[in-house]
Amino acid sequence: AQTVTQSQPEMSVQEAETVTLSCTYDTSESDYYLFWYKQPPSRQMILVIRQEAYKQQNATENRFSVNFQKAAKSFSLKISDSQLGDAAMYFCAYRSTGRNYGGSQGNLIFGKGTKLSVKP
């Protein structure tokens, strides 16, 4: 079974600085998607960034970028020029495409989350 591990329960960053949130996952499949979701204090979770395992190029969305290391099964999120509005819980998630030999499409699997604080 696939698992997602976020080893940092809490992180802190100074406003305007850069922070990296870690995520590792365990799978025997080769075709899957990885996601970072953000849950602010308002509780409404939103997508930050998405990466397809077959794409070698790291996904970027404005100040958010990922470092996707497929062989190491690592998917870290880098937030540049941190802003106060970035303070939230960040969840890493995995989903199989179902196109893997002998595999099946599963549901979204989440890590436990990392709480990010941004200091003014």
Add this chain to the structure above:
Amino acid sequence: ETGVTQTPRHLVMGMTNKKSLKCEQHLGHNAMYWYKQSAKKPLELMFVYNFKEQTENNSVPSRFSPECPNSSHLFLHLHTLQPEDSALYLCASTPGQRVAKNIQYFGAGTRLSVL
């Protein structure tokens, strides 16, 4: 605003009460999900509905009873809950269940406290 609305935002109930959580999406999606979010635990998928048909029941106790009358509405009926059921219950939707790259759109959740 994600287009997914959950009511109520907060709910306190006794163990013998019956209550319902409501989720509505205005995105034209066909798949809807219930998740349970507890502190220091990953989100737990409870139920999935695809085109109004239940496709997943993740071994959820029968005191939780879902209902999906149409693709835009999802309910979670609660009865004789236990204190350990206290959690944030999140609803989500996607265009369809079977496309892995689909982004899940979440509501703001119902914070449930069982006394």
